[in-house]
Amino acid sequence: MLKDFLYLKEKNLKDVIELLLKAYITSFGDSEKNLKRVSLGKAHQRLVVLIDNNPGIRVVEILNILKITKQSLNRVLQDLIKKELVTQKRGCRDGREKEIYLSKKGLDLAGRIFSSQKRRILSAFKKSSPDEVLYFKKVLKRIIE
Amino acid sequence: MLKDFLYLKEKNLKDVIELLLKAYITSFGDSEKNLKRVSLGKAHQRLVVLIDNNPGIRVVEILNILKITKQSLNRVLQDLIKKELVTQKRGCRDGREKEIYLSKKGLDLAGRIFSSQKRRILSAFKKSSPDEVLYFKKVLKRIIE
DNA sequence: AGAAGTTAGTCAGTTTTATTGACTTATATT
DNA sequence: AATATAAGTCAATAAAACTGACTAACTTCT
Numbered sequence: 001m002l003k004d005f006l007y008l009k010e011k012n013l014k015d016v017i018e019l020l021l022k023a024y025i026t027s028f029g030d031s032e033k034n035l036k037r038v039s040l041g042k043a044h045q046r047l048v049v050l051i052d053n054n055p056g057i058r059v060v061e062i063l064n065i066l067k068i069t070k071q072s073l074n075r076v077l078q079d080l081i082k083k084e085l086v087t088q089k090r091g092c093r094d095g096r097e098k099e100i101y102l103s104k105k106g107l108d109l110a111g112r113i114f115s116s117q118k119r120r121i122l123s124a125f126k127k128s129s130p131d132e133v134l135y136f137k138k139v140l141k142r143i144i145e
Numbered sequence: 146m147l148k149d150f151l152y153l154k155e156k157n158l159k160d161v162i163e164l165l166l167k168a169y170i171t172s173f174g175d176s177e178k179n180l181k182r183v184s185l186g187k188a189h190q191r192l193v194v195l196i197d198n199n200p201g202i203r204v205v206e207i208l209n210i211l212k213i214t215k216q217s218l219n220r221v222l223q224d225l226i227k228k229e230l231v232t233q234k235r236g237c238r239d240g241r242e243k244e245i246y247l248s249k250k251g252l253d254l255a256g257r258i259f260s261s262q263k264r265r266i267l268s269a270f271k272k273s274s275p276d277e278v279l280y281f282k283k284v285l286k287r288i289i290e
Numbered sequence: 291a292g293a294a295g296t297t298a299g300t301c302a303g304t305t306t307t308a309t310t311g312a313c314t315t316a317t318a319t320t
Numbered sequence: 321a322a323t324a325t326a327a328g329t330c331a332a333t334a335a336a337a338c339t340g341a342c343t344a345a346c347t348t349c350t
Contacts, residue, residue, distance in 0.1 A: 007278045008270055013263040017172070018198045019285045021191060022210060024169035026289050027162070029212050043336055046166060053163045059298060065167060067174050072337045074299065096297040096346045118158040124287035125153055128280075133152045135277040136284035140164045142269035144171050188307055204327060217308045219328065241317045241326045 020143075030116040038083070038109065043076045045113060048102070051086060052110045056099035058091070085109055165288075175261040183228070183254065188221045190258060193247070196231060197255045201244035203236070230254055 006012065031045055050062055062073060077100075080086040085106035091097030102110060125133050151157065176190055195207055207218060222245075225231040230251035236242030247255060270278050 007275050008267060010263070012278075013266050013270075014194075014198050014259070016266050016282065016285075017259060017262055018194055019282065019289065020165075020168055020172055021194055022289045023165055023285050025210070025212055027165055041335060049159075049163055049166055053159050060296085065170070067170055068336085069338060070298075071300080071339085075336085091297090094297080094347070098298070114159070114162060117162055118155070121158050121161050121288055122153060124284060125158075127287050128284050130152050132280040132284055133157075135273075135280040137161065137164065139269060139273050139277055139281035140161075140168050142272050143266055144164065144167045186306060205325090213307085214309060215327075216310085216329080220307085236326090239318070239326080243327070 027117050027120055030120055031113045034113050034116070040079070040083075040113075043072075044079060047073070047076055047080065048085070048106070048110050048113065051100050051102050052107070052114075055101050056089075058097050058099065062100075080106070172262050172265055175265055176258045179258045179261070185224070188217075189224060192218070192221055192225065193230075193251070193255050193258065196245050196247050197252070197259075200246050201234075203242050203244065207245075225251070 028042065028045065035041060035045055046066060047062065050065060051057055054061070059070070059073065059077075063070060066073070077086065081088075083105075084103055087101050087103050089099045089101065091099055128136070173187065173190065180186060180190055191211060192207065195210060196202055199206075204215070204218065204222075208215060211218070222231065226233075228250075230248055232246050232248050232251075234244045234246065236244055273281070
């Protein structure tokens with residue numbers, strides 16, 4: 001049936017582009033007040049998500065994910081280090097690498113920064129079945145690759 | 146069963162935050178080259194998505210979605226108008242309003258700008274069942290509200 | 291051991307994107 | 321007539337990202 005393939009149609013793809021944009025803006029916008037309270041911006045927020053979720057992450061990995069330059073990252077990372085939110089450890093496998101972690105203080109801050117964003121997602125999930133959430137994550141991962 | 150509620154747990158919520166970030170960055174990053182070719186940036190891209198998908202959209206609506214100021218929007222919108230990618234029409238219901246549309250030229254450009262992004266999403270959908278795509282959109286919409 | 295490659299960091303200058311605050315114009319509502 | 325709303329504008333500033341050039345430490349390849 002042709003109807004079964006409507007979800008592959010142009011209009012549906014465009015809709016999804018708009019949905020991804022809106023989901024990003026609304027969910028990441030939730031943290032604004034909590035960020036300003038500690039003089040941090042959206043660039044810091046994106047970085048904190050990654051370090052929080054991937055303890056020991058390296059600079060190259062961050063650059064590949066955020067698709068920014070080393071210089072841009074360094075400015076933001078130094079802000080976090082100055083505020084003692086982040087610690088670094090020499091890589092054990094490769095001495096050139098530095099493993100980046102959130103400090104105790106950084107973990108606390110992350111909890112506060114992302115509380116409203118997590119509340120928003122939790123509320124959406126509570127309205128959804130476990131299967132819906134599972135499929136949601138599956139497709140999202142396939143979009144990233 | 147406790148296991149059934151794992152998807153509401155802290156770790157899962159954090160994962161989703163990271164997935165939303167990655168999905169936004171990777172999918173919207175696809176257009177970079179095509180944007181540079183016409184001297185436009187990411188701010189223009191976000192605006193074009195909205196106008197393309199919501200012909201006749203008004204300024205206030207855009208401001209609420211993109212969560213930027215009137216002044217920021219105006220600079221970007223004027224760029225599109227100067228390049229004759231966008232046309233405006235006086236609102237019929239309310240004379241103060243202006244309805245914003247993509248011109249023929251703007252529609253063409255949108256097609257080119259978003260081709261790789263659509264290809265990425267299409268490829269993800271082809272690996273998914275109609276149900277998976279349906280649930281994906283459902284949950285995404287619930288996150289936005 | 292030496293050359294080449296990788297990872298991280300830095301300096302300087304520039305561009306893009308978004309902000310604040312003040313103010314105008316046109317139209318609609320009460 | 322007074323008030324509110326939608327859009328637009330001027331000026332100054334801040335935030336976020338970029339280009340290009342370069343250093344330092346360490347690893348891998350030959």
